[in-house]
Amino acid sequence: MNCHRLSSLIAIATxxxxxxxxxxxxxxxxxxxxxxxxxxxxxxxxxxxxxxxLPGKHGHKQFCEDLPATGESIFVMEYEHSxxxxxxxxxxxxxNITGQGRFTQLRHVNAIADLDAHTVYRLPPTIQPDVFTAMxxxxxxxxxxxxxxxxxxVTGQALTAVFPFAVGFTGxxxxxxxxxxxxxxxxxxxxxxxxxxxxxxxAFAPKRLMPAVAFLSLVLLMPAPAIKSASxxxxxxxxxxxxxxxxxxxxxxxxxxxPQLNPLTINRMHSWTLELRTAQGDPVxxxxxxxxxxxxxxxxxxxxxxxxxRHLGNGRYxxxxxxxxxxxxxxIKLSIDNGEMRDEALIEFTL
Numbered sequence: 001m002n003c004h005r006l007s008s009l010i011a012i013a014t015x016x017x018x019x020x021x022x023x024x025x026x027x028x029x030x031x032x033x034x035x036x037x038x039x040x041x042x043x044x045x046x047x048x049x050x051x052x053x054l055p056g057k058h059g060h061k062q063f064c065e066d067l068p069a070t071g072e073s074i075f076v077m078e079y080e081h082s083x084x085x086x087x088x089x090x091x092x093x094x095x096n097i098t099g100q101g102r103f104t105q106l107r108h109v110n111a112i113a114d115l116d117a118h119t120v121y122r123l124p125p126t127i128q129p130d131v132f133t134a135m136x137x138x139x140x141x142x143x144x145x146x147x148x149x150x151x152x153x154v155t156g157q158a159l160t161a162v163f164p165f166a167v168g169f170t171g172x173x174x175x176x177x178x179x180x181x182x183x184x185x186x187x188x189x190x191x192x193x194x195x196x197x198x199x200x201x202x203a204f205a206p207k208r209l210m211p212a213v214a215f216l217s218l219v220l221l222m223p224a225p226a227i228k229s230a231s232x233x234x235x236x237x238x239x240x241x242x243x244x245x246x247x248x249x250x251x252x253x254x255x256x257x258x259p260q261l262n263p264l265t266i267n268r269m270h271s272w273t274l275e276l277r278t279a280q281g282d283p284v285x286x287x288x289x290x291x292x293x294x295x296x297x298x299x300x301x302x303x304x305x306x307x308x309x310r311h312l313g314n315g316r317y318x319x320x321x322x323x324x325x326x327x328x329x330x331x332i333k334l335s336i337d338n339g340e341m342r343d344e345a346l347i348e349f350t351l
Contacts, residue, residue, distance in 0.1 A: 039064040041077060043148055044159030046084050048077040048132070055327045060297070065165040070138040073167075074326050075146070077132040078300050084132070087150045088125030091134045094118045096143035096164055104145055104164040120144070125151075131303040133325035135267055141168025241349045248343035251279055253336055255345045259322075264351055266326060269304070272319040273312070276336065283315025284338050291319060293332040293347075306332075327351045 041050040051062040053074040067073060079085055095118045098108040112118065121136040144167060149160045242262055246255045254277045260270040276284040289308040294301035303325045310318040324330055332347040 040080070041148065041161055041163065043084075043150055043161040044152065044157075046079075046081045046150060046159065048079045048081065048084055050163075051076050051078075053326055060328055065163055067138070067165065067167045070141060070168050072135065072137045075134045075136075076300075076325065077148075079130065079132070083153075084150065085129040086127065087153055088127050089132055090125045090147075090149040091123040091132075092119055092147040092149075093121040093136060094145050094147065095120060096145045098145070100164070101143065102164045102166075104162065106160055106162050109145060109147060109162050125149075128303060129305050130301050131325070133267070133303055135325070138167045142166070241347065246345050246347055247279075248336065248345040250343045252341045252343040253278060253284065253345060254281075255334060255347070257319075257347060264324065264349070266324050266351060269321070269323045272322060274308070274317040274319055274334070276315045276317065284336075285313075285315065286311060287317070287336055287338040289317060289319075289337075290335045291332065292335070293330065295326075295328055295330055297329055302332075324351055 039050040041048050051064065052067060053060070053062060053076065054067060054069055054071055055074060056072050057069045075091070077084070077089075092115075094109075094112075094115060096104060097112065097118055098104045100108050109115075121134075123134045144165055146163045146165065147160065148162075149158055151158055241264070242256075242258050244256070246257075247253070248255070256275040258273040258275070260272065261268055274289070276287060276289075278284060291306045291308065292301065293306075302322075304321050304323045306319060306321040308317050309320045312318055329348070329350050334345045334347065336343055336345065
């Protein structure tokens with residue numbers, strides 16, 4: 001084989017490796033695709049922003065699909081298509097037995113004879129306005145497939161999205177391919193410059209390979225950067241807010257809350273009793289109170305449609321339909337109108 005031909009083969013191999021490193025494989029993540037630092041899941045013509053949290057081990061860090069550790073995992077879909085908040089969503093996680101790894105698609109899942117036999121978690125069809133959440137604790141590492149199904153409200157047609165993911169080990173990524181591409185480029189340069197012809201391989205090996213071996217050893221043995229968990233960062237995992245008093249933005253009202261859950265916990269539907277008084281301490285009767293809120297740091301609203309359902313008398317009101325799906329900083333905004341004064345009160349706390 002002549003020098004020019006060998007050089008051409010090395011160049012072609014390097015170009016192929018570079019393409020593999022720089023271009024993500026099509027359909028490698030099922031129906032979830034990275035898009036401008038967000039993950040978008042497409043369920044038929046519906047779409048939503050998709051993310052996963054490991055609150056116990058990685059705090060507020062978001063993952064698109066693959067999870068670096070086992071433990072409690074919270075799957076969140078923030079609807080881009082508002083219609084998702086009005087249809088039941090079926091969510092299922094199965095062990096990936098398709099043999100297709102991260103290239104698993106819906107047709108591979110449909111070929112599984114008994115889906116229930118390989119299901120590790122299922123949340124039956126349920127309507128979750130605004131934000132969909134599901135929580136599952138992975139006890140072991142492995143390869144899994146998430147399956148999201150909704151029924152088209154008019155035709156009843158099932159629309160399904162699948163996304164394969166790994167738990168507990170995400171591999172070395174493209175590092176091996178990148179290192180191999182660098183080695184091939186260096187070999188091509190040495191061959192074209194006539195270095196091999198001027199020196200024997202015996203003389204080359206001990207002198208030239210040692211730096212490369214040292215570099216590769218350093219890369220492979222380099223410890224992964226430590227990620228602080230929510231506890232290590234000093235975040236309070238429970239919030240006792242019953243002893244606090246919040247003053248409205250313009251000072252017209254003072255608000256106290258008495259949650260049914262105290263301390264607050266995640267993924268539990270519950271109610272609050274609101275106590276509303278004027279700045280002078282008089283109870284506010286028959287006020288109209290609307291409720292909004294969410295997690296400002298994550299730019300999403302409440303996962304449920306909480307509302308004030310009853311006036312209990314003596315300035316007390318029943319707020320029902322609250323559920324907080326993850327740890328972090330939350331805000332509940334109460335818009336208050338007693339017919340004479342309008343004002344807003346912010347209830348801020350950390351779970």
